[in-house]
Amino acid sequence: MAKPTYDFAIVGAGIAGSACAYYLARAGRTCLLIEADEVASGASGFSAGLITPPIGLRLQPPMRELMLAAFDLHQELPETLGNGSGSGYELRHGGSVLVATEEAAAPALRSLLDDPVPRRRGARWLDPEQVGEVCPWIDQPQAGGIYEPSAGNLDPDRLTHAFCAAAQRAGARLAIDSVVSLEESGPGFRLRGSRDEYRADQVLLAAGPWTGTLAGQLGFKDSVNPLKGQILRLRLPPPHSAVGFSCPDGSYLAPRPDGQVWIGTTEESVGFDRATTDAARDLILARARRLCARIDQGEVIAQTACLRPVSRDGIPLIGPVPGIRGAWICTGHGRTGMLLGPVSARELVNLILERETALAMAPFDPARLGAASAPSGLETGESQ
Incomplete structure (x- = not known):
């Protein structure tokens, strides 16, 4: 019996791939979603799941518009995906404080509120004595901060599974397999996995940092690289609060609905090494300790590491593979994958x-990184 040819083969069942499968299947396209391990087995299952509104004049287009649209979409997703998904997915609005850890940093941080957008969403400045009242986790001296009441967090694993389940209800098929080769074949594409072979009219690459390997087989080389991030999961003594905090250096404390507290994170360019390290653990604890002395009384339940996909210029890759008709990419979101993926x-x-887009997509076109070269035709081993 001849193997079916799908309208789309989507490689990678993280947040980007699962959401792409959902939107394509809802549009009536036949989709095969291929995942090497398990749904949300990469960064989409291990990120902090912070859904924070973009703030400040320093965030320039095109990322500003993308992040604003992303935050607004997340407000709709619990109703869209939660009912009947069985995932238990929810977006929890606890609020967060962006803290100035030193006096010298306070004026620049406060100036971010010159932007009317965060003010319309309820963001406001807190003086140092107010910070601990709003966010009881903070018990150490600081210089004030911006309170963002609309900030929230979610379980990244549950959101990704909710998208995948919704895609399957709409007709998409999920295959657990590692794609080891990808090539143009006739008017479409042939994907060979370690278990089976697949054909599709079009292919969509959303395999996180492994996307670069697959895109390279189509001649689009060095498009995305891994950036390791490590997170600690703790239990801390009271008082507890749903309000978390973050700092301009990228560190944060995020309370979870199950009573855990997640703190992070690191940014490590170490290739595809996903091992956790004592050095990262010590760094994360030291950063959190600046504002929360109770960190030293906490119990570390787990330390996790994941690989985030980062493009060469730091801007997501959302669009066609240059020069390859019917091949598409959705990756490169770095630390904001859960926010930006949907x-x-x-x-x-x-x-x-060929529908109207809500955003200008030209700034995210992968062609900005250069045209694809001739495919090598070489197999590169397990990729996604």
Whole structure:
């Protein structure tokens, strides 16, 4: 019996790939979602799941518009995906404080509120004595901060599974297999996995940092690289609060609904090494300790590491593979994958189906990194 040819083969069942499968299947396209390990087995299952509104004049287009649209979409997703998904997915609005850890940093941080957008969403400045009242986790001296009441967090694993389940209800098929080769074949594409072979009219690469390997087989080389991030999961003594905090250096404390507290993170360019390290553990604890002395009374339950996909210029890759008709990419979101993945998928599907997009997509076009060269035709081993 001849193998079916799908409209789309989507490689990677993280947040971007699962959301792409959902939007394409809802549009009536036949989709095969291929994942090497398990749904949300990469960064989409281990990120902190922070859904924070973009703030400040320093965030320039195109990322500002993408992040604003992403935050707004997340407010709709619990109703869209939560009912009947069985995932238990929810977006928890606890609020967060962006803290100035030193007096010298306070004026620049406070100036971010010159932007009217965060003010319309309820963001306001807190003087030092107010910070601990709003966020009881903070018990050490600081210089004030911006309170963002609309900030929230979610379980990244549950959101990704909710998208995948919704895609399957709409007709998408999930295959657990490692794609080891990808090539143009006739008017479409042939993907050979370690278990089976697949054919599709079009292919969409959303395999996180492994996307670069697959895109390279189509001649689009060095498009995305891994950036390791480590997180600690703790239990801390009271008082507890749903309000978390973050710092301009990228460190944060995020309370979870189950009573755990997640603190992070690191940014490590170490290739595809996913091992946790004592050095990262000590760094994360030291950063959190600046504002929360109770960190030393906490119990470390787990230390996790994941690989985030980062493009060469730090801007997500959302669009066609240069020079390859029918091949698409959705990756490169770095530390903001859970925030940006769903809206990137929605807009990419609009682009693919030649619908009007809500955002200008030209700044995210992978062609900005250069045209694809001739495919090598070489197999590179397990990729996703």
